[in-house]
Amino acid sequence: MTVTLKEVAELAGVSRSAVSRTFTDGASVSDKTRRKVEKAATKLGYTPNILARGLTTRRTKLIGLVSNNFHNPIFLEVFDQFTRKLQGVGLRPLLVNLSDETDPEASVRMLRQYSVDGVVVASSTLPPGFSKAFKDAGVPVVNSFGRYSTAPEFHVVGIDNVECGRMAALELAKRGYKRVAFLGGPDTATSTQDRFKGFSEEISRHPDMEMTVSYAKAYSFEAGREEMQRLLGIRPLAEAYFCGDDVLSIGVLSAIEDAGLNIPGDIGIIGLNDMEMAGWQNINLTTIRQPVQQIINSSVELIVSMLEEPARYPEARLFPCEVIERGTLRPVSYQPT
Secondary structure, eight states: OOOOHHHHHHHHTSOHHHHHHHTSTTOOOOHHHHHHHHHHHHHHTOOOOHHHHHHHHSOOOEEEEEESOTTSTHHHHHHHHHHHHHHHTTOEEEEEEOTTOOOHHHHHHHHHHTTOSEEEEEOSSSOHHHHHHHHHTTOOEEEETOOOOSSOSSEEEEOOHHHHHHHHHHHHHHTTOOEEEEEESOTTSHHHHHHHHHHHHHHTTOTTOEEEEEEOSSSSHHHHHHHHHHHHHHOOOOSEEEESSHHHHHHHHHHHHHTTOOTTTTOEEEEEEOOGGGGSTTTOOOEEEOOHHHHHHHHHHHHHHHHHOTTOOOOEEEOOOEEEOOSSSOOTTOOOO
16 A cells, blocks of 8 residues: 555654655755654655645646657657756656647647646757747747757757758868769758758859759658669769768668669768767768757756746757768868879
8 A cells, every 4th residue: 555644754753744845855854854754754665756746836847858750760869868867857757759740739738738847849850839839838948959040939959050061061072072962851841951051052162063952751761761762763873962860861871782882982971960870880971960968968957947947038059060070971082083
């Protein structure tokens, strides 16, 4: 049978409120009382009912961790780090899959049913309307991996995707590629749009380079492989491809290798994210590293601060990226024949 707070109080010889304060972070209780309560709780096998306490304090410490891209392996890494960080500061992540959700208001209603204290929207492809809907409903929200704005309506933490596009184009130019291509994720995603913007703007500054563009149906291995197979069937191929992210790149690599072509001898590939798989020996992907841990740490710091100061003025935090050179682009020293 479940041991009650009343039973602990009776055994410890203290009031029920003293037991409650003992198991409430930051509450005032004397060392003597705490020792008596903890001894009684141990003897009876008592565990505080967190949900019941939430009804009393109106704080559940639940943080909705929502996304829509669960088929992308990078988000397994993201969720692992997010849950560890949230738990490390005494918060409890509630993982929510919005892959099939198109109505921001419905998402707000669903999260409110769980009485979450705040929400982290961990997605670069969910429309900004989702984060705004949470803010408008009075729910503290941070959009991680979101689109940068000089005048944000809610907290945004991420990278400058336009600059990442420029970085990719410059890497291809440095290596002497002339026919290049952008192979993005869904063209409706703001991350795709911004990466293409930066890439195309930089390519336009190099008159000797020409560019083609195509889009995959999703940020997934299957979508990247399928789009590359389509391109292999129509030719001519580009000399190098900037793929919208690493998982697309890995699908593209698979299709190219199945076609009997050599990487980077025949075709070069550069990705974005630097997910763990990108460094595997059989993949060895040259990519642009997104500082995932820094983004997560900053996002958790902001959501914690909003629990204490809900009206905190929205800010956008950007973190720099860097090129991680491996084996899918020819070297900078390459000289075309």
